[in-house]
Amino acid sequence: MQDWMMFGAYLMVPVILAMAAIAVLLNRDTIIWGIAKCATGIAFIFASLLAVMALFGARTSEPTSWIAITPLTQILMILVSFIALVVMRYSHRYLEGEPRQARFVALLLMTFSAVNVVLLSNHMLLMLVAWITVSLSMHQLLMFYPERPRAALAAHKKFLFARLAEGSLLLAFILLYHVHGTWQIDLVLAAYQGSEVALSFHEQLAAVLIANTALIKCAQLPMHGWLIQVVESPTPVSAALHGGVINMGGFLLMSFAALFSQAFVAQWFVLIVAGLSTVFAAWIMATRISVKVRLAWSTSAQMGLMLVECALGLYELALLHLVAHSCYKAYAFLSAGDAVNQYKQRLLAWGRVPEIKDWINAFLLAGILVGLAILAANHINQNLTLMLSPWLLILLALTTYLAERRSQLHALSIVQLLAGALFLVVSYTLLKSLAALSFSDVVVQHQGYADIWMSVLFAFLFSGYLLQRYALHWHAVQKIQLYLYAGLYLDEWATRITLKVWPIRLPMRMKAKQLQSSHKESLS
Incomplete structure (x- = not known):
């Protein structure tokens, strides 16, 4: 009772x-x-x-x-x-x-x-029905302004991609039912908890299909274009989408962590697609001027990083990432109207380009902080398996933060910056340890090659950021920027295939008088 x-x-x-x-x-x-x-x-x-x-x-x-x-x-x-x-x-x-x-x-x-x-x-079928309901409801919200051709095209692409994701998820659930004879998720996952299990072909395929669903739902390249173009929908819809709905791909991998952690092929599928999406989406974001479009590219990059964390077995970090990204991105979209004032403040901000000595000092200080964090994490958990890539990402982020301190609106003293950086590192370590309690039954197989792969990608990400920020006067960088500004033409390719598979007649742009008359008709 x-x-x-x-x-x-x-x-x-x-x-x-x-x-x-x-x-x-x-x-x-x-x-x-x-x-x-x-x-x-x-x-x-x-x-x-x-x-x-x-x-x-x-x-x-x-x-x-x-x-x-x-x-x-x-x-x-x-x-x-x-x-x-x-x-x-x-x-x-x-x-x-x-x-x-x-x-x-x-x-x-x-x-x-x-x-x-x-x-x-x-229940896998209940989850699938609710998943489809979310997608269909969001599709109607994205079409709230049906007279906008870009919004209609984006919603059309999303509708097709969503059906592809749901088909993958349905097939994955059918395979898991075939193996285990039950639709209950907890009974399915119980077979993989507590020890390493050699997966059959059907189980490996189910894990790959679940990973494919997560990648499509999280708008990873090349199926990302709809996310960039739906910014023409009402701002609250963008906040709900970027702050909540798009995170469902990460939730799916976390829910099936016991299976996904033992599926080698599925993990590498996510590491390659989401890893490359993270790097390229972050680089492309830096070429954008529109606030909403920058935020949309940022979401694609952040979702890629969250999926990578799942593939590395860092589910607790992925959970923290999901919560923090949801709150930040909802706030960012809802406050997008204040972007002009923020831009004016940046123009008035005094600063200078960091010198080589600034970067060296920042790297040394960040290295000390990260080293202390690693010692603290090892003290909290004696069985901790040290992975290079997440700590490298933190090291590079802290180095950038400390080196560029003089370019901020109100330059902080080195003591204040160190205190802030130390607070971030300590908070990250403690919250990560707490979040790990949600995945205590998951057996994680750490892969050295996966760690090296992501470390290389993070190094490329940092190098690209430096080139975009400080070397735009180089001819080679300018040429690369042109391709990045075009989004590597990936969305054009995806759009052509989408319209070839399922053609659609897009609405024409209405003139002011037409909009006014349609508005009056809707009110009457």
């Missing part, structure tokens, strides 16, 4: 959001925002209270054939509910005077409700 009460409490989060979506469609425009904000607020409170109860010793229920409650589920339910609350409050002011507000609110509520069902699912 107590188990069912606990499950009922967790199910209240998606149920409240779904009921609010129905209520919004049945009520007048004057109260829909009150219903929506109240529902998202209650959902966030429910998710937070349940997580706090679990933290202080409340017994979580054993998984059923449909629902499972895990630490990963609890963390991400709080995150999704928080993003839903913030986005809904922002949308009220953003959409003021817009037609079809009730439809927008209902779709947004349904999207977040379905995401919560994905998080709670312990």
Whole structure:
């Protein structure tokens, strides 16, 4: 009885959001925002209270054939509910005077409700149905301005890619059912927890298909173009997409970590595709001027890095990355309107180009901090397997941060910078250790070649950043910049194939008078 009460409490989060979506469609425009904000607020409170109860010793229920409650589920339910609350409050002011507000609110509520069902699912078919629901609801939100041809083309590409991802996921689930004879996720994963298992061909293929689903969902190159072009959709939709929905690929790999950690082929598939996507998307981002487009390329790069962390077996780091990226990217899109003021502040900022001695000093200081962090991490966990690539990335990031301190708006003293850098390193080490508790049953096989591969890519990433920032006067760098500005022409290739497979008639740009008349018709 107590188990069912606990499950009922967790199910209240998606149920409240779904009921609010129905209520919004049945009520007048004057109260829909009150219903929506109240529902998202209650959902966030429910998710937070349940997580706090679990933290202080409340017994979580054993998984059923449909629902499972895990630490990963609890963390991400709080995150999704928080993003839903913030986005809904922002949308009220953003959409003021817009037609079809009730439809927008209902779709947004349904999207977040379905995401919560994905998080709670312990049945592979239930997860797939909820996954498809999220995709279809988001597609309608992306088409909120159907008269915009770029938005329509992006939504069309996403629709096709999403069906490809869902087909991969369905086939993976069928293969796992064929091997294990059950649709329950916890029973499937139990076969891989606690010890190394030699996977059959069907299991290896299922892991590759799950990885393929995650790569497509996270908009990795070359299936990234839709993510860049959907910035023409309303800003709250971009915040919900980049701050929540697109992270589902990372959640999928974390949920099936026990299987994925023992699938060598699937890991290298992710390491190659996501690793290259991380580097090239970050370089391409630096060539962009539009704030939203830069943020979209940043999302593709960040998602690639998160998937790489999963492939390296650093699931706790991937979880921290997911939470931090969701909060940051939602904030970045919702505050994009202040970009002009931020740009003016950067223009007024005094600074100078760091000299060689600045980089040497910064590298030495960053090396000391990273060395201390490694010693601390080893002290916390005596069985820690040291990997080069994540610490190299931190070292390069801290080096850049310290060397470029004089180019900031308010240059900090070296003591302040060191204190900030030390705080970041210590926080990272502690939070990583705490997040590791969510994956205590996962057997991770560390691969030396994978670590070397990512170390080389991170070195290329850092080298490319330096060339883009300080060597643009070189002819060779300028030539490379042209290709990067074109996105290596990957999206053009993907668009041609998409339109060849499934042609579509794009809407024509409306003139001002046409938009005005259509607006009046929608209001009447």
